[in-house]
Amino acid sequence: MTARKTTRSTTRGAGSAVSQRIVVAGPGAIGCLFAGILAEAGYNVTLLDHKPARARILERTGINIRRGRTSRRIRVPATARAADIGMADILFLCVKSYDTAAAASRASQLIGPGTTVVSLQNGLDNAKAILPFAAMSQVVCGVTGHGALSTGVGRVVHAGTGQPRLAP
Secondary structure (H helix, E strand, O other), rough: OOOOOEEEEEEOOOOOEEEEEEEOOOOHHHHHHHHHHHHHEEEEEEEEOOOOOHHHHHHHOOOOEOOOOOEEEEEEEOOOOOHOOOOEEEEOOOOHHHHHHHHHHHHHHHHOOOEEEEEEEOOOOOHHHHEEEEEHEEEEEEEOOOEEEEEEEEEEEEOOOOEEEEOO
């Protein structure tokens, strides 16, 4: 008996399970993984990319998450223009540490007094880079045990699971 590769497709509709507006800035491996998982669970998620061409590809093709022999495609809106999104309830920064300040600056118009900014990144001092754009009480730093490998634009191999840990 051979194992079968399965594929399923999910589209986040207007009737999302959760109405909070979540924005994931940085559609690399971790950003796409978390955006896909959250969208698949019914959350209102948008990807923010600093590269317009890549944002158009993500908008058109969605995110493909592969784990073992199972693959699933999740449609997630994507844009390179923060002005197209509106105010975020939660902003995940999933960029390389050296890009934190630039990503926070590009996303600054999404940050209001009620926005929580989650730094889900490797490295130190990410919160300091966010502080010019959000109050310390709005910033949460996190790490994840999820393993993810990008194999192309919007294509992620989910290599391992682990509990994300967040701390103010």
